[in-house]
Amino acid sequence: MRTPIVAGNWKMNKTVEEARSLVLEMSRNLRDIKGVEIVLCPPFPALLAVSAMLQGTDIGLGAQNLHWEEKGAFTGEVSPGMVAEFCQYVIIGHSERRAYFGETDEKVNRKVHAALSHGLTPIVCVGETENEYESGRTGEVVRRQISLGLANIDPAKAAGLVVAYEPVWAIGTGKASSGENANAVLADHIRPALAGLFGAETAQAIRIQYGGSVTAANADEFFSQPEIDGALVGGASLKLDEFTGIVKAAAKP
Ligand code: 13P
Numbered sequence: 001m002r003t004p005i006v007a008g009n010w011k012m013n014k015t016v017e018e019a020r021s022l023v024l025e026m027s028r029n030l031r032d033i034k035g036v037e038i039v040l041c042p043p044f045p046a047l048l049a050v051s052a053m054l055q056g057t058d059i060g061l062g063a064q065n066l067h068w069e070e071k072g073a074f075t076g077e078v079s080p081g082m083v084a085e086f087c088q089y090v091i092i093g094h095s096e097r098r099a100y101f102g103e104t105d106e107k108v109n110r111k112v113h114a115a116l117s118h119g120l121t122p123i124v125c126v127g128e129t130e131n132e133y134e135s136g137r138t139g140e141v142v143r144r145q146i147s148l149g150l151a152n153i154d155p156a157k158a159a160g161l162v163v164a165y166e167p168v169w170a171i172g173t174g175k176a177s178s179g180e181n182a183n184a185v186l187a188d189h190i191r192p193a194l195a196g197l198f199g200a201e202t203a204q205a206i207r208i209q210y211g212g213s214v215t216a217a218n219a220d221e222f223f224s225q226p227e228i229d230g231a232l233v234g235g236a237s238l239k240l241d242e243f244t245g246i247v248k249a250a251a252k253p
Contacts, residue, residue, distance in 0.1 A: 065078070
């Protein structure tokens with residue numbers, strides 16, 4: 001049995017002060033919900049404040065990115081060791097980073113290695129664009145992203161990875177995939193690609209989230225699918241009631 005994991009990707013939203021007031025309410029709402037792993041991923045400047053607020057709760061903290069180098073002349077970047085000072089998780093290879101910041105599968109792979117070597121749980125994002133979806137290339141795209149992004153990972157560490165399947169056409173559009181469609185991509189392509197890298201048993205242990213326009217209203221549709229182990233939530237993770245509703249839906253037995 002895989003424990004579901006729901007992570008809120010705040011993207012470039014919330015100042016430290018705004019983050020504090022949201023987390024104050026969220027930690028009250030979420031701290032007693034069992035049976036689901038909960039992760040908040042605020043922007044870098046809010047990590048210190050939020051990590052202090054989450055002390056003593058089971059709610060995890062994640063960064064939205066990292067660099068693979070330990071330190072040095074990389075202006076504007078944040079190293080894995082700096083992330084690991086506050087966080088247990090890190091989102092890697094989000095489609096916005098791939099589309100706007102030149103993140104290739106090779107860079108994703110370096111980041112995953114760096115995260116694992118610092119004891120961080122990578123949440124590795126994959127997903128096809130609208131054009132790739134419409135031309136029937138979803139399977140090919142996500143298989144490539146998995147096999148290159150997760151190349152040469154120690155199989156002994158692979159079970160701790162989290163993969164997020166986020167079709168780009170569903171992100172921020174209000175046009176979520178159907179639960180059935182997302183489940184089929186996981187069953188037919190993502191888990192088999194993981195099995196090809198790490199073996200069937202490890203592939204069964206890896207949690208795979210769905211992301212893309214998840215709301216409290218449609219969460220059940222995803223969580224009732226056998227392959228979907230939680231969600232990576234964007235817009236709805238900034239709203240107290242929405243995020244609480246999604247977490248509760250994932251926690252249902
Ligand atoms: P939305 O939930 O806003 O569609 O964003 C999904 C996402 O990109 C999470 O990483």
